[in-house]
Amino acid sequence: MSAGDSLCVPVCTGFAIHCSLGETTSAVLSALHAGQAALSPAPFELPFAANCGVLPNPLQSTGDDTGYDSRQARLGMQLTLQLGGVIRSAIERWGAGRVGLVIGTSTGGVLETEQALSLRKSAGTITSDYDLYRTHSLGAVADLIAQQFGIAGPRWVVSTACSSGAKALASARRLLRASMVDAVVTGGIDTLCQLTLRGFHALGLLSPDHCRPFAETRSGIAIGEGGALMVLEREGTGAVSLLGVGESSDAYHMSSPDPEGRGAEAAMAMALRQADVPPSAIAMINAHGTGTRLNDAAEAAAIGRLFGADVPVLSTKGYMGHLLGASGAVEAALCVAALEQGWSPASYGCAPVDPKLPIRVQTERSTLNGCFALSNSLAFGGSNASVLWGRSE
């Protein structure tokens, strides 16, 4: 028998969300409940128009003076303010060496690197508080959180573009099932920078106005910033458990999804198999739903084949934008909230729904009818992940 047969089903003992909708989980959920979006013009001078999900308030300094004080690190620290009690309880219960840390990110400190290079161009030097490994590199945010809390177990960052946050949950689940740890602090954090806006614009994927996932007139994505952290434990107080994380590769193209969504379907099917849950039991799917014509059509094809047109499907990207490497974690956390509170938001901006999509898009906020929720993340490189949560009866 492998350790994988030990039947550990990780419990979510706490989570925190921070995005353009609000800097606390309750503020974010209030906005979703009220059906309010928070997208605004990009906070950079760019030669094109773009709406973004910008954090509602300035972020406080981390207080670190050794190079870690990036915008991403500040957001990470602010998230730990919400979740600090749960993190400290887990460390106290299991011991610092038995608590792991796996964070998803795609941008790291690119914003500060843009600023450093700009300064170097104008002044010939970079600032003394910039450090390539501590300010820019993808692993830095995990280092800072681990230092702050004394987390001494396995620690790394997953960076698989827009599936990073969801795949961090897959890694965290494996660590727990393998008995390598007893608790994991996990999630995803990304902040805005010019590079991603210019890059998605170059690919022709940015919406010139509003982000409208699954709408007949959808015209592309809006980029946002934000993050979610959560604590998964071997056992603990929490109504919602992580039942499975399916993963697959498209093997199709670096930046376009397989039009038939076969990779996405494989990831969702794998999550269902891990959980031994039939498709008909799923109460909601928080889709990747970026609002591009290709993504939404491919994902809907995959969902339609596996679930038919009965399961409510929604995307939260119309509210806050596409949080890139953080989106999988934030959207998974929103599934936990939906299962805990018994409601799920409307798929913002979806009306009129594209009649060619073979799915049931949730046009209004709704009571959740069931105990299982799925969250999809589909990324560059054809990297797919599908996160399945279940609430105990």
Next chain:
Amino acid sequence: MIRLYVAGYGFWAPGFASAQAWLRGDEVPALTTPPPSLLPVRTHARASLLTRMSCDALNQAARAAELDLSDMVCVFGSALGEMQRLQELLATPASEPLSPIRFQLSVHNSTAGLASVALGSRAPSTSVAAGADTVAGALWEVAGQLADGGTRVMMVVGDEHPPQQLGARDYLPFAAAFAFESRPTQGGLFLTPPQHAHALTADWTCPSLRALRENPCRGAALLVRALATGVPAAIALAGDAGRALTTRLDREQP
């Protein structure tokens, strides 16, 4: 304790087309990039040095282990990832559009995506980073995969040149790949998951290692050297003084 049985490994660095060439010090200065061993020629031509090195090392490890790559779970690790691509993009004036191809190849999982397309593999892959602990992070991920029911996992780690304009010290780029299995392989060599231990000092003065000393993935070079000798030993994955993550190379007793 989970055992990561080693079925094969591969190595590529500028000047050194294999682990054996590197360990012997047989440098070929003209060898600045690997051949298109895994990617189609056009894709290879657009790929970064990191992707090219990683694909070559991966291909070597697969051949050594006689593995079919069309359905292989892969774990890629790099501290800085596609840093050269990123620099090219960041050097593009704000008034000019970015190259969409460069942008899509700047993501950390670029090698994973290109390899998956080239191999037609729908098997999951993941791409990790953890600064100087990147090799440890990748090994933990492999250990989790094998302990959770996986039977074979390929680990590919490496870093290309760091950007000196951002104040980083240069080093020799390299990539190394390791084919791991959950069951004993021929020879019975296995690694243990990384653990915090007393600091180990590697002999970085030896010629083969000196140029790699500042490479964040340097621990993988020590792994390659240890596997080549086959002598059981503790290996420092991140060699900072006073703080060490180590793995142990051991051999299954017959």
